[in-house]
Amino acid sequence: MNILAIETSTDWCGIALIQNGKCTYKIEEQIPRKHAEKLPLFYESLRDKLNLNEIQLDGVAVSIGPGSFTGLRVGLGFAKGLAFAKQLPIIPVPTLNILAVNSGINNTKYSVLMYSHRDIIYVQQFSGSNPANKEGVERWGTIDHSGLIIHYGCEKLMIDENYLSIRPSAETTGLLAEDNFNKWVNENPYDLVPNYISPFELGAKK
Structure with a gap:
């Protein structure tokens, strides 16, 4: 199976090609607010280096959220353009699942946190790489900070936490898409929207 994967859910921007369970090429860079500028260039580099037009793709994977409002829109919009041009399905991959797999934690329960805005955090519990509940949003001060926790982007809110x-x-976006292809694939993806979980201002202080 050949999966083209796109990750733009945070200030990182990346693209990768997954072929039969292995990443054969990837470009990733931390580029806040430059996803729309850089993602097409990353794609062109991958396309030209691997002669992508000669590879029969099975789908386009994209990190679907939660995450950066603009980043998610850029990534999904680019994925839709490729899917339309090449007549491919899209595989939307939950962003917090990607963080969980990248943690390498197995056989134990833990929480995944991702910074949203102000003191608002996306939260989900996992057991190994499997979600234990549905993702949600909470204020930093109301989160249960006991137990094992991993995070992305929460440094500005931390005091004593480590x-x-x-x-x-x-790469992980594509590998998860391949592993869950039959469950997550969307054969008619043009109405797909990012998983923002909530309006951008949810939880804003009044």
Whole structure:
């Protein structure tokens, strides 16, 4: 199976090609607010280096959220353009699942946190790489800070906490898409929207 994967859910931007369970090429860079500028260039580099037009793709994977409002829109919009041009399905991959897999934690329960805005955090519990509940949003001060916790982007809110920082990756986006292809694939993806979980201002202080 050949999956082209896109990751733009945070200030990292990346693209990768997954072929039969292995990442054969990837480009990733931390580029806040430059996803729309850089993602097409990353794609062109991958396309030209691998002669992508000669590879029969099975789908386009994209990190679907939660995450950066603009980043998610850029990634999904680019994925839709490729899917339309090449007549491919899209495989939307939950962003917090990507962080969980990248943590490498197995056989134990833990929480995944991702910074949203102000003191608002996306939260989900996992057991190994499997979600234990549905993702949600909470204020930093109301989160249960006991137990094992990993995070992305929460440094500005930490005082005494020393949580493991994990970033998303296009490679893991593609590998998860391949592993869950039959469950997650969307054959008619043009109405797909990012999983913002909530309006951008949810939880804003009044």
